[in-house]
Amino acid sequence: RDLLQFPREDDVDIAMEILVQWTSQGLEDVRLVNYSVLLDLPGSSSNTVTLKNSGECFYPSGQQCNRETKTLHNQDLLYSYAAYSAKGTLEGELVDIQYGTVEDLIRIQAITNVTKKIALLKLGQSPLLYKLSLLEDAGFGGVLLYVDPCDLPKTTDLTDKAFMVSLNSGGDPSTPGYASIDGSYRQNRLNLTTLLVQPISAMLAKKLISLPEDTVQQDRCIPLQLPATGKKIISLNIQSVTTYKTVSNVIGYLKGSVFPDRYVIVGSHHNGLNTYGGQEWASSTAIITAFIQALMLKVKRGWRPDRTIVFCSWGGTAFGNIGSYEWAEDLKRVLQRNVVAYVSLHNPVRGNSTLHPVASPSLQQLAAESQSFNCVEKSRCPGSNVSSVQIQGDSDYFINYLGVPVTQFSYEDVKTSENSSFVCEALFPVHTRKTEELDPSFSLHETIAKLTGQVTLQIASEPVLPFNALDIALEVQNSLKGNEVDIPQLLAVASRLRDTAELFQSDEMRPANDPRERAPIRVRMLNDVLQSLEKSFLVHRAPPGLYRNILYRLDERTSQFSVLLEATEHCKLHQSNETLQAALSEVLNSINSAQVYFKAGLDVFETTLAGRK
Template sequence: MGWVKIITFCVGGFILGGVVFFVTGWFTAPYSETISNEDESKLAIIKRLTKNKWNAFDIQEDLNKVSPDSMRNFLLELSKEPHLAGSDRDEYLAGWIKSQWEAFGLDVVDQVKYQMLLSYPDPAKPNMITLQDDEHGLLFENSVIEDGVEAEGTEDVYPDSFWLPESGIQRGSSFLGHGDPETPGWPSLDNVYRVPDDVLAKRLPPIPAQPIGYKDAAVILGAMSGELVPPDWMGGIAGVEYRLGGSFDPEKCATNCRLSIEVNNKLERKVSSNVVGILRGSEEPDRYVLLGNHRDAWGYGAVDPSSGTAQMMEVVRILGQKANTTEWRPRRSMVFLSWGAEEYGLMGSTEFTEHYLTKLKERAIVYINCDICVAGSVLKSFSTPTVNHKLLQATKVVPSPFNPEQSYYEFWHNWTSQGDSGNSEPVTNLPAAGSDHAFFIYELGIPVIDFSVKPDFHEYPNLEFYNYPTYHTGFETFALVDEILDPGFKQHQVCAGLNLVMGRSLADDLLLDFDPKQYYQLMKTSVDDFTTSGVEDKLLSLNLTLKHVRSAVQEFNDTAALWNTRRSSKAIVEDPLALRILNDQVMKLDRTFLLPEGLPRRTEFRHAIISPSEHDSYGAGSFPGISDLLFHFDSLTSQEQGDRTKQLDRHLSDLMILIKNAANFLKNPEMIV
């Protein structure tokens, strides 16, 4: 019996111990389950799609690789010879850029050619301006070369400074449209339909034009004998009394005095190329961050555009090599663009957007433009509201060219504080329409950033609203940049650095750093300004009201605030589909502000919230349709005022609808209504 008790006790203890061991093990041992190779692959994809590739330490390595010598060499080649759009030299440079980008390691590089109608002078019959009378015959004819001979007392001009010699001639285009005038609205490819001559004639400028230097202008202005101009019209040419004209001074031009202009320009259909280089994105290759600059120039073009091209070449060199020698590759595709025929009317970029319209509307995130990198020493920037903080953020990372221990933002902030505005925070303005970003934002609703380094208007107040003295002249040479504007190419380093930081941030950030609330701030400020400036009272006198637009703006604010709250949710960054939806909403927000038929009387500008004024394509403002329709309203006839009032009524309704649609677009995506 004793043995039985002992055995029973041992067996019972063993069973009890086994139960305890089993139960304890069940709750304490790590749980594991075999995961199939297929599931492991899916988890790896989710992990890759939700990884944030933006790295502040990594971008510092890129900035350290920006080479002034490299950019100097690029500029030397780019500005070696004049390269008018469609010329052999410009097409050579397109091929040279293509070969360089291929060598730098971009995944795809194409040279896309368009047939464009361009205007050229006739070397055998140069354009002439003459002043003559019956008594003396020929009194004056314009200079046909820029010889750089300095007038007495004006020795402080190029090549001793950046000021323009008296023979300098600013070239430009008098064509006010965008794109090839023969193919409005569609790309100028081989075999496409081109408008007939009678339609073309209505699109081209009908008034003959020929620019001259201020030495020649002094002769013509000095021969005029009308009333003196108002004080604020007075120019700065020494020895000239500025008069309104109407007749000539008989002591300077006697019997039958006449001023003649002979223009022998000829129209030619020429090939002008865009160069398109792609660094393929690893996670979202169908989303594009675009960076561009035009290539053609009115002369040597060392400032406009080749300073911008030189820094872009450096950005491509650094990122191409990085993608081919490290594990880094951008999350989204980065597309680099060298435009042709910008100077003739934004032709290369317009043809590109017309050619790839559907892809760009669906896939483009932002276009960053740097037409001119260096024309002075102080940054000037433009952008659409949702991204206007991106450049400011980048300046806090890029070092100052004047003190490498200081960020560019610190320099810029200190410089801004010296002004009369009382504002110490640097300002990014709304984009105008004078460069290649125009069609992206105003026709397609793609957000844009545009920047350049301009003359210091604290030092040179007369240059605040002007580019730079040698703009579009034959004195835009390599020596001007190398010896006067940017010795050491430190300002070029700023441009390349800004493009690297902004480009990589927009290409690598998991969540696009766009802020829709900035549109609310802009719209609210503009509507409030309409109240204080008397515009609202004028509308009320026409039985029109801003009430419904103001209400829609507030609705947009409420929805944008909710969108920002959803964006800050931690769960978003763990869900690739939620990320994609949120990014697409803010990426395409500007598309919701497009009027299908364009602004009143301006079909080429479709953005109803921000577009240039009808009367100034180099300026931009908010709600331009209202301002344009009220322009000189009181000077119109009764019939014209009635028609204009109907247009205003319709436009105010359109604005209300667009803003409400934009608010609805930012709602939870499953909510159609």
Template sequence: MDTVREFIQQKLPVQGASYSIYRGGEDEEELHIEEPPRDPVGSRGRKRPPRLSPTLQKYIIGIILTAFVAFILGFVATRRPCASCDYNSAQLAQDREPYEPWEQDDPTQMDWNELRDLLSKYLRDGQMIDSVIRTVSKGPHPAGSEEDRVLAQMVLEKLKTFYLDHTWVDSHFVELPFPPDRNRPTFLEVSLNGTREETIELGDPDVYCPYSPDGDVSGGLAYAQYGRREDFQRLAELRVDVKEQLVIVRTGFISFAQKVANAEAAGAAGVLIYPESHNDFAVYGHVHLGTGDPNSPGFPSFNHTQFPPMKSAGLPKIPAQPISSESARKLFRKLIGVSYPSFANRESAFSKVKNPKMDLRLVVRNTKRSVELINVFGSLTGLVEPEHYIVVGAQRDSLGPGAAKSAVGTAILLELARTISMMVHNGFKPRRSLLFVSWDAGDFGSVGATEWLEGYLSMLHLKAAAYVSVDSAVLGDTKFIARSSPLFKSLIKNIMKQVDNPRRSQHNIYENAMSQNIKNWETEDLRPLLVDTSAFAFTAFAGVPAVGFSFEELDHPYQYLDSQYDDYKRLNEVVGGRLAAVSLSLAEVAGLMLIKLSHDHILPLDYSAYNSALLQHNIDLNQYSSKLQEYGLTLQWLSSARGDYTRATQTLKKALSLSDLSNEKLIQSFNVRIMRVEFYFLSQYVSATEFPYRHILIGRGEHTLEALIDHLKNSTNNIDVGLLRKQLALFTLTVKGAANALSGEVWEIQGSF
């Protein structure tokens, strides 16, 4: 601007003038600009320069100003972060106050397309994934073994080579069950009139059911299909009484623990479980109806810690044992007279109909051993909300080779840690912190993950915003399955539309799902959390929204899962020799989700998804309204609480749309309310030690919706009115509490309850 002024002054005639500067509207000070003295000789001997017209002067000024503005705009628009810039994100986070706003106009901030391209750039061709899968699945590596310890060290060393801010290990000491000694084996025999006739081979003697109690039981054999509640109801309709009898069930649909719990509830003496595939091997699975160490429910298992004398209510009281498909066929032919029993009639489902004097004896003997569990951690510190974590985890241990069970998840976890840390090293600025965790003792019911949750339970609902599980991520390559909290529904769908399907690259994952004659993806491929997974523990126990996903086969499950045959070769054959490529596709899904969760100003969790879930549950309960009225009860208050929750979500959405989202403190207040939605559905009226899974919709206990419906469904004339009132109150008050918490401050909550 000085240059412009000088140019004009040179071109314009200079005259003596005075300018007024007004101060306060009253005082006036005159500024006199005096003309410099002229040299009379010079002025007479020099030709006077031509004078520019006023129009030309305006044109010149306009051109100069236009060029200056264009230069500034071009500089700002084309500026990009330097790919080689290195910075210490941990130091940046420490230098900032917790609620200090991040610069909204920072030109180095990347948009979503840039972040997606950067993720694709640093995700390798799968070479490291393939190498890790081969290494982890060389052989069995159960929790507490030397092989598992070596793998934990390998994971830790790899994390240390990445651009992570912190790496560490977390140890717990627990007592775990293991296969019986060779001198005291588990066995199964058939007897006639008390005399042993034949010993049935179990398959692999090292395959067992962790947490099955030792026992020696005898009785007839009843076939209960998958061991579901409806299967036992069908047996009752066929007049088959399973009390004091042995029950045989197939794998599938529900976990081993649920099958055994249902059999125990029906009065069975013991349970045999055989694989649905026709291969001659047995599969293993723990039978603790829960997660974590059942010897210290609700308490973390640290070394030399004194615990109250209590056991988990999820431990079974009847023995259970896996057997091979061939062993199951021998039993059916011997006791029932058919190769494949059915529910067609009573004779084809119960051995005592044809062979009343023939019994089956099951003797289970397992051992227990105290071991050290090692969870391995790595972290990237967030730059704006470092106190809020996005956690991604994978199981590391396996009772078998565990190619699908633990190796693929471990490989994807390491690849995500490497890729995202490289992105941070080259310009990505996550708002929230990222935790990468390799869990131990997953085959025993996510013990490592649950013990960590129990150790930090008092603070995790304030810290952990979301959990992403990559366990058992590749079981095929045809169908994409997601298991999650309802809060992830919209985010999963969005990510599916941005990742190519591994088998049909011309379609994205969502388009491929729609091409499989699916009427509604949300009801068919978006499923509830499995009860024996780390994701279930995060949501049902800690109140942290969780998601897990996998590629599976369309027509049949992966038959080698949880067996001694779950190795690299067989898993690679199932996906047509493209195991690394399919794993890389799953890593891209998880990576995009982690970036979205850690980068977005507003957490991309759909807190309104529970509106439809609560409405459906209310409809389910309405069919019992007449029965409730008989006891002077009504669903009015529950409907009111559900309405309050719906209004609270609508109010929050409206507040977000009308708020100044450049206000960092306001953004964080909204995020705190969103990240705690799942926690609000944990009942605050029951003890975490008596009922660890306090979530009213997916947990277990008298406070849950399932318990309320079961009470109404199974009780005809003998309803416990006091218990029913309590169950209805616990459920209703929790929903109302969730609505109040989501509404914000107490002065913003309208009405009373």
């Protein structure tokens, strides 16, 4: 509640408030780290969609263009946009491509030429950036993006709300792959796509396809669809403005007493956008601040973690995780060597039906154990359902460029359809669902704080890192089951990885269970192997929106490696298996590299022990 009272002029103001709070609680080393980055912000007037058949002009929310509407919800209208979209005006025929899957595209291209036309696209099912890359390749000129009410929880009515999305895959677009420090070369990248992209409300989507307002019949939701008859010509006007702004991160260190050069990072984010992105930033910041407060009481009584805990509140998250990317690119060499895990607090209470734990394979066991101990409301914490799936937020760089094990706990509403995955890419206005309505007693916040706290403390304080090598090998084997592409070499190398991981687990985890086995040099060597278990699984290149770290699946519906799934789809679209062969080679080399790495770890220990004997 206190956090929501902060006057939020921009990112720096709110970051300063957080810095003061953390310092007042006794955190010794707290820094404000600023980067000047390229943001794409709304223009002075709202983007518009005009139906040429009738001449009607609409704002993204579905309200008709007039001065009265404009002043009523000015901020909401302005922030209903796609950051880093192409700018300008486009007139073209509206083409309904549903979720923009490869099948949808093949179906549409068989009946019409899509060049310079405007796609009506539903958010969900797969990452937005991936779908937009397909549309761009197909030759579309623009995209109207909306969320089908059937894909939202029944408790949520966002029919008349437009939203914001970012088309930025991560970091400052003007310094791709390197940090935005003073003196860095700035590339001229005013938009990140040739498409004019505009998010609209479901209400406007219904108007454009001439549907009656109510499409819910006797508890059965009818998905929206453009009728086959009648050509709709629309004009799309997009006026966002790119400008350099300061994005601020707050970084606080609690130094470890045994391994101060090994970091466990706990990450939340703060929001400089006046209304967009809901109130999840306040939930995120409140939980990390309460955790710091509890830890500093222990520190005053003489306690210290073994490893350093780094607390981070990131800026610029809504625009493509900019603050976390820039800091990680700035400190890349240090982080590659020092970070052992990242614990995410991105949007921890986005619903109130069920706990949704996500962890990379090596941390799944730890996350499941923590869940069974700490859940305040057992009915909302079903058994051990920890999965390794793509998630939103600032863990992105740590997963995909550093290969760091990650875990995150959050509360969600029950998914209403199989298309609900990736709907959370939309940032709706703040007043759509207040945090206090979702969790009036703050018991869900309390559960997330306990789970996050326990996992962080175990990783920071156990002599041997609580990472499970065998779970990685099992996840790899599961990802190859039922694969359309049955390659004997892949299955063979995955089997070797499992055999090596089993040996590693049984022989080398003894120090975790027996203090007599904990010679300092042995523990350090074991931990060095454990902290890099997942680094072998970063492929060089992944399609837009898909993780480079192949240990994470697209969502709960899919069990295969996402790069192989996508490559199989690519074959259908381009009648060539070159992409599939390249993807298979990347996956094969990743699994082989992991097996070689595990075996090298075993060899090192055998040599050390033989020497001691």
